[in-house]
Amino acid sequence: MAPTLNLVGAGHVGRVLGRLFAASGAFTVQDVLTRSAGSAREAVAFIGAGRACSEVAAMRPAQVWMLAVGDDAIAPSCAALAAAQPLAGAVVFHCSGAKASGELQAASDAGALAASVHPVRSFADPDAVAAAFAGTFCGIEGDAAALALLEPAFEAIGARLVHIDPAAKTVYHAAAVFASNYLVTVLDAALRAYQAAGVPEAVARELARPLALETVANVFRIGPEAALSGPVARGDLATVARQQEAVSHWDEATGRLYEALLAPTADLARRKRGG
The missing domain is CATH 1.10.1040.20 (ProC-like, C-terminal domain)
Known part of the structure; x- marks a missing residue:
């Protein structure tokens, strides 16, 4: 069985990655949470897998959590997640290019493994990006055990991974x-x-x-x-x-x-x- 994946935030980036992970079998997309129940249902329809949720407490425990939220929402979203879900041993990662995995300190404090993976491309047209994602460079950094799980998953959807220094993320x-x-x-x-x-x-x-x-x-x-x-x-x-x-x-x-x-x-x- 592929590791279970929950999405917190499913805008263009979250939807594209969710669809690709589900289609490749790299992850089993489980629960999806966005700003509204309607957008969560739309995201699930785009991804072709998962269950729409209206609050973080309603999500089932997962092996991997992807926070595809805005830069300023990463830390508070992570804090809310850590307060509502058991994270010990789970992998929590975000997709920001501007913030490092240190933004996920609340998850780390809860026993999770933290990382960030940033796809270097525009996601303005999610359908087009999902169809031509192969070859996309992704800047990646974080806990070694988290990267050991994430790297093969991203490689399975065609990503080209580049390890970066988290201290120089900005x-x-x-x-x-x-x-x-x-x-x-x-x-x-x-x-x-x-x-x-x-x-x-x-x-x-x-x-x-x-x-x-x-x-x-x-x-x-x-x-x-x-x-x-x-x-x-x-x-x-x-x-x-x-x-x-x-x-x-x-x-x-x-x-x-x-x-x-x-x-x-x-x-x-x-x-x-x-x-």
């Missing part, structure tokens, strides 16, 4: 923000700057597209040092100064962004030159 999550969120912010600045020069928005996107796509491809093909080009890489400080002044005159906030990027780009240029 920096780990910030890496994803740099690679995704802030990249969008920088590209938005580029598109707005093109438009400020009189380029229509649709044309601006086509002007930026090859630069952005080729640069990203180069970063992952040859590394950031070799991929860096432009006036900072060439040491053309006069051009850099003119650009910063012009951008600041056009849009003060974007000028500050340009200035903030100068020092780390100059450091990258020095690494490129080997100095």
Whole structure:
């Protein structure tokens, strides 16, 4: 028999993982608790297994508990779980990229094994993610005995596991923000700057597209040092100064962004030159 799994929180992440665990046989999905009875029933329907519950006290004991709740809800949800359920010997894990397994201290105090497993991808479309989850990287850390149970379960659904330092969990999550969120912010600045020069928005996107796509491809093909080009890489400080002044005159906030990027780009240029 596969280990029993209870879900506390079944939004997009919880639903996808629940469906995959049930379909693979890695876990026997048992009870599902969300913010309302209706959403719990919807989650059970999506997962294709389990029983909807309206409160943590109504859930049956399980060998594994997954807390797929918001970051700020992890610790209080864990405390409520520890107060209502026998956890000695059970595995309790959460799915946050920003918080470490230490957020589950209440479960640890109750005798549980704690861990965190963070799938590195967007879950905006749960059906699509569930259908193409194989190959997804997951940052994992926690008690060794918890990982010994969780690792084969996640491998069974196609996850690629990466062990991370729990003390650096916030920096780990910030890496994803740099690679995704802030990249969008920088590209938005580029598109707005093109438009400020009189380029229509649709044309601006086509002007930026090859630069952005080729640069990203180069970063992952040859590394950031070799991929860096432009006036900072060439040491053309006069051009850099003119650009910063012009951008600041056009849009003060974007000028500050340009200035903030100068020092780390100059450091990258020095690494490129080997100095």
